[in-house]
Amino acid sequence: MSESLFIVSRLRLLRVLKFSDRKGYIGTLEFLVQLRYLDIPYLSLQMSERLENLEFLFVTGGQTTNPVFSNMPKLRHLDLETPSRVSKDWKIPQTHSLETLSGVLVYNFDDEKILRCFPHLRHLKCHYDKSWNDCPDLSFLTQLESLKMTFYGWKLKFGEINFPTNIKKLSLSRSFPCERMSSVGKLPNLEILKLEYLNFEGENWNTNDDEFQKLKYLKLRSLAFERWNTSGDHFPTLEQLVLESCIYLKSIPSELGYIPTLQMIELHSCSIRVRESALKIKEEQEENGNEELKVIIN
Known part of the structure; x- marks a missing residue:
């Protein structure tokens, strides 16, 4: 031995x-x-x-x-x-x-x-291969609280996505299709959402009234989309917005500044136009008596 x-x-x-x-x-x-x-x-x-x-x-x-x-x-x-x-x-x-x-x-x-x-x-991190043009039904994971999914492939197309409805934290990376974001927005208990490196190139992200009703934290990292069509009513409980390397985005919607719960907008390596729109939101809120909103630019 x-x-x-x-x-x-x-x-x-x-x-x-x-x-x-x-x-x-x-x-x-x-x-x-x-x-x-x-x-x-x-x-x-x-x-x-x-x-x-x-x-x-x-x-x-x-x-x-x-x-x-x-x-x-x-x-x-x-x-x-x-x-x-x-x-x-x-x-x-x-x-x-x-x-x-x-x-x-x-x-x-x-x-x-x-x-x-x-x-x-309760916590799952998984990877999906491009060879499978479908997304599994994960709704049977009724106790799942956090889910991180990475999609490998380019411009994947698949049908309806069935997420577990109890999810509070969700992270999506790579080739998640833009047209399926409404499935994410309708998750009733979602509080934290991170979107990273998604192929939204040349597309708009449109949100609706019945989406993201409990979301508190939103991070967008390296999303190649140009316009974000949204309203404060679409994120009524948002507290923190983080944007990183969203170089194609033209501006942050000014309507987000009127979300009563919003405390911070944080920017990392974003374009001049995005930085200017964030500072404009802060200025508008200060003019309306809102001194609490913080804007951090790195």
Whole structure:
């Protein structure tokens, strides 16, 4: 037995463990049956067989991960740093108590079927491949509170999107189609929305009266749209607006300045026209006696 293996084998009551490379832990996990937290570069089927008390699992490398969920009944948080496809080899009970799942690739309805084994998910970060011109129905995740979705492809076209209605925080990146934004706006409990690198090039973003009724925080990052047609009534509870690298946007709608809850407009690397429109909004509000609105320009 190697010296490192001997040392680890003596730590049978160890609860938290982080490995910096693969060489140090091959064959050692079988001794650590009391682990609650594990940060590891790679995990195989064989490695996960003795981790029945594990609650937090972070896999920081590798593109394939096949944990045996049936042997990890207490696992609540799984984070895959490198996006990995949900594998049919994942041995999952009919329902599992997993609450956080991050870094899964979804290619087809088989992957969606596996996601249905985690009805208690509260936080999900997933990636959708361009080869699948459809968006899975995630409405079955009735306890989901936060969702981050990254879409790979160009100008994806798919039908109606069924988000879980309890979502409070939503982040959309890459190729989410502009024409489907109304599905986002109608989420009844949405409070935080981040839109990043969306392909809105040459298009207008039009919002409606029945959208974003509980939204408090809105961040737009690197959106290539030119005009934002909206009204303060469309964001009645907005508190903070953040724009970053929206270089094609002509101006911030002045109507947003009249949202009674708005406290801050924050700009990063935006065009002169956007900066000028933000300062004009602040000036108009000061003339109307509103000294509370802050405008931060970086």
